[in-house]
Structures are given as structure tokens and as C-alpha cells.
Amino acid sequence: MIGPDEVARAAERIKGHTRVTPVVAGIGGASEMKLEQLQHTGSFKPRGAFNTLIKGPVPKGGVVAASGGNHGAAVAYAASRLGHSAHIFVPEIAGPSKIALIERTGAQLTVVQGAYANALEAAQAYEAETGAMQVHAYDAEGTVAGQGTVMAEWEAQGLDADTVLIAVGGGGLIAGALAWLGGRRKVVAVESEGTATLHTALAQGPDAVIQPQGVAANALGAARIGQIAHGLAVRDKVTSVTVSDDAITRAQAQLWQETRQLVEPAGATALAALTSGAYQPMAGERVAVLVCGGNIAPDPLG
Amino acid sequence: MIGPDEVARAAERIKGHTRVTPVVAGIGGASEMKLEQLQHTGSFKPRGAFNTLIKGPVPKGGVVAASGGNHGAAVAYAASRLGHSAHIFVPEIAGPSKIALIERTGAQLTVVQGAYANALEAAQAYEAETGAMQVHAYDAEGTVAGQGTVMAEWEAQGLDADTVLIAVGGGGLIAGALAWLGGRRKVVAVESEGTATLHTALAQGPDAVIQPQGVAANALGAARIGQIAHGLAVRDKVTSVTVSDDAITRAQAQLWQETRQLVEPAGATALAALTSGAYQPMAGERVAVLVCGGNIAPDPLG
Numbered sequence: 322m323i324g325p326d327e328v329a330r331a332a333e334r335i336k337g338h339t340r341v342t343p344v345v346a347g348i349g350g351a352s353e354m355k356l357e358q359l360q361h362t363g364s365f366k367p368r369g370a371f372n373t374l375i376k377g378p379v380p381k382g383g384v385v386a387a388s389g390g391n392h393g394a395a396v397a398y399a400a401s402r403l404g405h406s407a408h409i410f411v412p413e414i415a416g417p418s419k420i421a422l423i424e425r426t427g428a429q430l431t432v433v434q435g436a437y438a439n440a441l442e443a444a445q446a447y448e449a450e451t452g453a454m455q456v457h458a459y460d461a462e463g464t465v466a467g468q469g470t471v472m473a474e475w476e477a478q479g480l481d482a483d484t485v486l487i488a489v490g491g492g493g494l495i496a497g498a499l500a501w502l503g504g505r506r507k508v509v510a511v512e513s514e515g516t517a518t519l520h521t522a523l524a525q526g527p528d529a530v531i532q533p534q535g536v537a538a539n540a541l542g543a544a545r546i547g548q549i550a551h552g553l554a555v556r557d558k559v560t561s562v563t564v565s566d567d568a569i570t571r572a573q574a575q576l577w578q579e580t581r582q583l584v585e586p587a588g589a590t591a592l593a594a595l596t597s598g599a600y601q602p603m604a605g606e607r608v609a610v611l612v613c614g615g616n617i618a619p620d621p622l623g
Numbered sequence: 624m625i626g627p628d629e630v631a632r633a634a635e636r637i638k639g640h641t642r643v644t645p646v647v648a649g650i651g652g653a654s655e656m657k658l659e660q661l662q663h664t665g666s667f668k669p670r671g672a673f674n675t676l677i678k679g680p681v682p683k684g685g686v687v688a689a690s691g692g693n694h695g696a697a698v699a700y701a702a703s704r705l706g707h708s709a710h711i712f713v714p715e716i717a718g719p720s721k722i723a724l725i726e727r728t729g730a731q732l733t734v735v736q737g738a739y740a741n742a743l744e745a746a747q748a749y750e751a752e753t754g755a756m757q758v759h760a761y762d763a764e765g766t767v768a769g770q771g772t773v774m775a776e777w778e779a780q781g782l783d784a785d786t787v788l789i790a791v792g793g794g795g796l797i798a799g800a801l802a803w804l805g806g807r808r809k810v811v812a813v814e815s816e817g818t819a820t821l822h823t824a825l826a827q828g829p830d831a832v833i834q835p836q837g838v839a840a841n842a843l844g845a846a847r848i849g850q851i852a853h854g855l856a857v858r859d860k861v862t863s864v865t866v867s868d869d870a871i872t873r874a875q876a877q878l879w880q881e882t883r884q885l886v887e888p889a890g891a892t893a894l895a896a897l898t899s900g901a902y903q904p905m906a907g908e909r910v911a912v913l914v915c916g917g918n919i920a921p922d923p924l925g
């Protein structure tokens with residue numbers, strides 16, 4: 322099972338390719354927040370993409386990925402920086418802002434009718450046909466180890482918290498964090514009610530499938546939780562909470578009003594657990610919040 | 624003349640009332656950037672406001688300020704946190720976002736027809752009538768010493784630059800920086816072409832008056848440079864450059880696209896000097912950019 326060694330190797334690999342993102346005082350009851358939306362392409366995703374592509378080997382056919390937007394932008398960006406060609410398959414739900422972000426990298430782009438699962442199917446067909454390397458958005462060891470570097474980096478920056486709140490979609494980010502931490506801190510998984518893959522899997526079993534919906538669906542909208550994330554969440558008895566779309570929208574407004582950080586709903590989901598009371602810390606418990614993505618739609622600057 | 628001692632005392636005074644804002648890797652040729660728009664109320668202005676109000680004494684009539692928006696919001700916020708009443712006079716040009724920001728603090732608010740100078744006149748009449756304490760937006764020692772704490776804080780965070788680019792309106796921020804630095808680093812004053820009070824004063828003399836206009840006018844739009852700023856700029860032979868509104872708008876888009884920092888035009892003005900070529904560093908010169916305000920209009924979240 323993936324652990325701190327894999328994350329440490331990933332951190333070594335991606336050094337200089339990803340940004341060290343800032344940590345600031347928290348709001349809404351959080352003791353501190355890491356602002357990972359300042360990462361290249363506006364989310365944590367380049368960590369996993371760079372780790373996978375640098376580890377390689379990348380075939381002549383380049384790389385292919387399916388994505389609700391953020392992972393696709395990250396793979397396209399990493400491929401472009403490393404001199405590989407990339408073909409990204411996005412579902413319509415990705416929306417024009419994220420599609421434009423991918424287009425700016427120079428990657429080939431196919432918009433697929435339907436949901437994330439349909440884009441993944443198209444990407445797999447492309448992989449079979451061309452021999453391109455598939456970079457999975459969350460359920461691959463290279464992706465997970467890369468995402469885990471955000472937690473390693475945060476601890477190197479002096480993270481001072483008992484508990485870390487992390488938003489979950491397919492589970493790549495939380496899996497990486499759990500792999501790195503190995504139970505040294507409490508991790509709380511936060512999902513929107515409409516994208517609660519982990520919450521559902523913990524209740525019904527790892528194969529539970531959901532229909533992603535709501536304000537965070539284009540970033541957190543996997544149909545089922547990744548196996549790696551599920552395994553680590555069960556191992557570490559992760560606390561899982563869900564928040565309403567309304568709570569997310571309010572947390573998003575609070576982040577903007579109090580810190581001038583404009584993030585997408587997924588980026589405000591972890592904070593929403595605290596501000597809505599879905600997660601209630603014990604007296605004296607220091608709770609840190611990971612802000613994970615800022616690719617809001619519509620793009621405020623058009 | 625105000626110097627590092629006054630700034631150090633201000634830093635001591637406002638500690639815990641203002642945020643320590645993050646420093647990140649630069650874009651567009653900058654070696655690093657300090658993101659002061661994460662300060663309370665979205666700009667550096669609370670530093671001067673807290674310094675002035677804590678130093679006091681604040682009379683029973685409370686405090687009064689005239690402001691294009693950011694200073695007014697800062698004075699209103701600081702007064703509210705410290706338990707004083709506040710009356711803020713803003714010109715229409717402040718716009719609905721900044722007016723809403725002031726309203727959220729619970730301060731009394733008067734919107735004045737005309738420009739900043741008209742709001743200042745109204746604030747002075749109110750001061751004469753009520754005995755309220757006037758907090759000048761830029762040309763008062765308490766304000767300048769407070770704003771200088773941003774540079775003291777940045778150096779404590781390990782600022783590693785030969786040169787710092789700072790946007791100038793009335794000159795409170797640059798005056799504080801010059802007072803703190805005392806010539807230890809090169810400071811470049813950056814103004815929009817439509818708000819070039821310092822640039823004009825350095826060419827024509829300290830009493831030169833301009834008609835503020837353009838995209839940055841509601842934050843940088845003083846009619847003349849403050850005397851404190853002018854004196855320090857002359858003493859330190861500050862390099863003064865101007866940038867077009869178009870260059871500012873492009874720098875603003877670049878900050879959003881590359882770092883997901885959505886700032887107002889004034890907040891992107893210092894960076895614009897670098898990205899437009901208005902300031903051209905020498906080979907090897909490390910140039911840091913101060914991002915100073917994020918109160919964009921219209922408010923992207925309504």
C-alpha cells in the first residue's frame with residue numbers, strides 16, 4: 322500500500338515543476354489554510370500529473386486523460402512543460418472556463434457528451450488505439466503519491482493542527498494525504514451531498530455508485546470512490562462528513578469577502594464543513610483547511 | 624522625517640490586528656510577490672488605520688475618513704474592531720463593491736457627488752462640526768508609518784530582491800516603504816497614466832494637480848501626491864514609471880490566469896510595470912512586486 326516513501330519520492334521528482342503554495346491564517350474557525358488554488362492551472366492536480374509524467378516513461382503517442390476539467394488542465398500543462406503531446410477528454414459539464422484553461426496549454430481537446438464516465442470511456446478508447454499513456458485522475462499510484470506532496474509540503478511549512486479538512490471527489494488528494502500522514506493527524510473527508518462517493522462507499526461498500534450532481538459536480542463529481550482512497554480511508558477510520566450546496570456557496574462567499582480568494586465550489590467545500598457545523602471540533606482542537614481549487618465558472622474576467 | 628523607528632513602533636502597535644500576508648513566487652518576470660490583498664478588507668489600508676486609531680486618542684465623536692473606498696473600508700473595519708464609531712465619506716466613483724464593503728462593517732456612510740476631493744471636503748466639514756478624529760488616507764504620519772509595516776513584514780519573511788515595485792496613489796504605501804527601507808533597496812513607483820500624481824510632481828513640482836482618470840482611478844486617484852511621499856521620493860531619488868490602463872488590465876488578467884488571484888486594477892499596477900516593459904530590470908536584478916488590493920468591481924459573487 323502506498324505510503325510516505327512514495328510521496329517523498331514524488332516530492333523530489335516534481336520539485337521546481339510545481340509551486341510551493343502559501344499558508345495563511347484561517348477564517349470561519351479554521352486555525353490555518355493552505356491556498357493550493359495558487360498552484361499552476363488553479364488546483365493541486367499538477368502534483369500528480371508531473372509525478373506521473375516525470376516517472377514515465379511517456380510513449381511517443383504522448384499522454385491522454387479524462388477529466389472534469391482540473392485534472393485535464395494539469396495533465397495538459399505538465400505535458401506541455403515536459404515536451405509531450407497531450408489529448409484531453411472532458412465531459413460537457415467541465416464548462417467553458419476549464420475548457421479554455423486546457424486550450425491555453427496547446428493540448429488537443431475533445432469535449433464528450435455526457436458525464437465524467439463517458440469522457441473516461443473515450444480516453445480509454447484513445448489509449449487503446451494510439452498507445453498513449455493514460456493518466457488517471459485519482460485512482461493510480463503515481464497520481465496519489467503526487468497529490469500527497471501537498472501535505473508533505475504543508476508539514477514542511479510548519480502545519481500546526483490536530484485535524485485537516487480535505488475535500489473529496491474521486492479521492493486522489495485525500496489518499497495522498499493519508500499515505501503521507503500514516504495516521505499522524507486526524508483527517509476529515511468533506512464531500513458535497515451530491516458528490517458523496519466516499520461517504521456512500523463507507524456506508525454501502527466500496528463499489529457503491531452515485532449520480533454526481535450539484536455545484537461541485539464538475540470538480541468532485543466521480544461516480545465512485547477510488548480504490549486507493551477507499552482502502553486508506555478504511556485503514557485510518559477517516560471521519561466522513563457531507564455539506565449542502567448552500568453551505569458550500571456560503572463558504573465560497575466568505576472566502577471571497579474575508580480573504581479575497583475567489584475559488585470554485587470544490588475549493589470551498591472543506592471550509593464549508595467547519596462553517597456549516599457539519600464538522601464540530603472539540604474544545605481546543607486546531608483545524609486546518611485545505612483550499613484546493615480556484616477554477617470558478619463563469620470566469621470573472623471573461 | 625518619518626523613518627524606520629516610527630514604522631517599527633507601528634508594527635508593534637498593530638500586531639494581531641492585521642494579517643501577516645503571504646509571499647509567493649513571482650510571475651511575469653517578478654522574483655516574488657507579496658499578496659497584500661489578503662489583508663482584512665482586501666487592501667493594505669488597515670495597517671495605517673489600526674496604527675492611527677490605536678495610537679489615538681480617539682474622541683467620543685469617533686473617527687471620520689474620506690476615501691475612494693479602500694481606506695474608508697479599512698478605517699470602518701478598524702474602528703469597528705476597536706469599538707469606535709466611524710463615519711466614512713466616499714465619492715460616487717468608489718462603486719458599489721467598495722460601498723458594500725464599508726456597509727458590512729456597520730459604519731455610517733455618506734456617498735458624495737463628485738471626486739475624492741469632494742469627499743475629503745465633506746469629511747473635513749464633519750470633523751469641524753463633530754470633533755471626530757480625521758484619519759487621512761495617505762498624508763499623515765500615522766497612516767504612513769502603518770503602511771510601512773508591510774515592508775517591514777516582508778523583510779522579516781525573507782524578502783530577497785534588489786528592487787521592489789510599488790503602486791502609488793496618494794503615496795501612503797510607498798512613503799511607508801521608503802521610511803522603513805531608508806535607501807537599503809531600490810524602490811520603483813508605478814502609477815497609471817491617468818493617476819500619475821508622483822510622476823507629475825517629480826517633473827513639475829510638489830504642488831502639481833492632476834485630474835484622476837482611468838481603470839485605477841477609484842483606488843489610486845488622488846489629485847496630488849502627499850507631501851510625506853513626495854519628500855521621501857525626492858530624498859531617495861525614487862524611479863518613477865507610468866503604465867497604460869491596457870497594461871494594467873493585461874497584468875490583472877495574467878494574475879488571475881496564472882495564480883488565481885483576482886485583484887482590482889490598482890492591485891495589478893505594480894506588476895504591469897514589469898510585464899509591459901515600463902520598468903526594465905538589469906541582467907540579474909531581482910524584482911519583487913507588491914500586490915496591494917483586491918477589491919474588484921463588479922463583485923464577482925454579486
